Amino acid sequence: MATQLIEPPELKRFDPRQRAAALMLALGQKYGSPIWDQLSTEEMKELSSSMAMLGRVPAAVVEHLLAQFAHDMTAMETCHGSFETTERLLAGIMPPDKVKEIMEDIRGPSGRTMWDKLSNVSESVLAGYLKNEYPQTIAVILSKLKSDHAARVLGVLPREISVDVVQRMLRMDTVQKEVLTQVEATLKTEFMANFARAQRRDPHETMAEIFNAMDRSTEETMLGALDQKAPESAERIRALMFTFEDLANLMPSAIAVIARQADKRQMALALKGAPEEIKSLFFSTMTERSAKLLREDMAGMGPVRARDCEEAQSDLVRLAKTLADTGEIVLVDPKSDDTMIM
Known part of the structure; x- marks a missing residue:
């Protein structure tokens, strides 16, 4: 307890x-x-x-x-949260119309209308759903989205589908209100509900x-306090965190990508306070001239505050995660022998 x-x-x-x-x-x-x-x-x-x-x-x-x-x-694992339990709770403290407004908003991405909500869904996720729809339905949906978002979705759809959709959009007259209502209802019941469930973390x-x-x-x-109050939760958080020291587990090719895209001064500051293992890993992925310049930058800084080094190291970790999110590098989970794309 x-x-x-x-x-x-x-x-x-x-x-x-x-x-x-x-x-x-x-x-x-x-x-x-x-x-x-x-x-x-x-x-x-x-x-x-x-x-x-x-x-x-x-x-x-x-x-x-x-x-x-x-x-x-x-400690949230001790209760069961769902759309249904949340709606029941809200129903006891606010008017029905307010409950409906809030639940419609949290069941999908933010936005006042269905089309606003769709504009906040990534093009890859939306295209993955739309590719199984009729081309005419896709054309109707894309015609209601902002042009830049519709363009990105078209770019992700299979070529034969996207060409067909473009042709239908060119021939499209004003869409009847009944058709839009039906499409919105389908999106709400089939796509948004599934999307929201998939997004739960x-x-x-x-x-x-x-x-x-x-x-x-x-x-x-904070973790020390959690160790005393909720040790199992503290352990799970540590297992999910990706820290600067975990960079030592990356493949040299991933480190090379990070080194190329990092701000050079920030990288020098981060490595100045880094363990020798990580310093050597970064230097090994660089040309001899680049490594020499980086060492000179580190030496030229003189004494630096530990806090500044830690902030620079956090910047490198965030860069690594961003590169992993875009698929440019693969992060290695230090708690297992497998690799994972984050």
Whole structure:
């Protein structure tokens, strides 16, 4: 049974909304952005208003809120969340029309209309669904999307399908309202619901991403607190995190891609505080001249703050993840003998 965190006395004068505002201020833009991305416009407005009126928050309150947040996020495995349970909960605290509006929004990507929502779905995912539809249906859907997004979807669709769709779009007259209504209903029931279910994530993955973005001292403090309160969750988060030290597990070809695309000063700063194993790995992928210049840059920096080195190392990790997301490199999971594309 998890130990309850002890609340500081000062916490009592802050209501739930103020506590949420204080937490988001403490996380800041860098660490809080994954959470902001999940909020609706109205929620953002309410939270921002509370932040603006918050005033000074004692350090003990901030520390407690951060520890409670990490604890609560990793303890979510103890309950079962679904669209149905969420809808039942909301139905007990707000009017039916508001519940309907919120549930329609969270069942798919953000947007007020179906076409707004589709514009927030990646072209590869949308094309994967549309390629199994009739070309005329695809033409109707693409005609309602923004031109740049429709162009990207056409580029991903198989060539024979995309050519047929373009021809149908050229011959298309005004689409009848009944047809649009039917297409929207199909998208909502077949595509958006499945898309939302596929997008659901383990909260430990979300926390691992947040911890990855933290500076090392904050990360170690937070994980240390979780070790005491929820050791199994702390272990799962560590297993999901990809750290600077994990770069040592990458193939030399992947390191070479990172080295080519990294900001040279940031890479020099990151390697200045790196273990010799990682330094040698980076140098081994470079030409003799490039390695010599990098060593000179590192030597010319003189003494640097450990915090600056850690931030530069975090930048390299984020670059590695971005390159993996686009398929340019493959990351190796340090916890297994298999490779994974992230």
